[in-house]
Amino acid sequence: MRRTGIICILTVVVMAFSACGSALPSPDATELATEILETLGETESFALADSETVDIVFGCDSSVYEDFCVMYSTEDISADIIAIFKSPDDETQDETEDMLEEFLESRLSDFKGYAPLEVQKIENTKLITYGSYDILIIISDFDSAKSVVDSAFATE
DSSP states (O other), X not given: OHHHHHHHHHHXXXXXXXHHHTOOOOOOHHHHHHHHHHHHTOGGGEEEOOHHHHHHHHXXXXXXXXXXXXXXXOSTTOOOEEEEXXXXXXXXXXXXXXXXXXXXXXXXXXXXTTOHHHHHHHHTOOOEEETTEEEEEEOTTHHHHHHHHHHHTOOO
């Protein structure tokens, strides 16, 4: 009986340590967006959106998020944007994923027909999800931007 109890306790301890090691990092959304822009050398041409602008552009209530950051290009006729949302729960995250997919479709519709290079950027974009984070990046070098995000969420 004692041996079984000890084995159970050891199993619980091992599982607890295993779970701790696999937890995803929780980067600050603004710091992550800034790191993406710095890596790509794009810091000069982007601005930080305030919560009111985020609410209008994405049709959401930014106050429900644990963290968020939206940076957009200040250049004329540019589709470039970085949108990072950290959801507090699964329901909000599902809604956020739908919201970002709708935004992506709308962005494509807005630029189709007159800005082929912007359309190509939008078509090369994929929604990135890590844990409770949903990240949308429309930028020329999506692969490099995604590498920065992958590194931010890498666990060792």
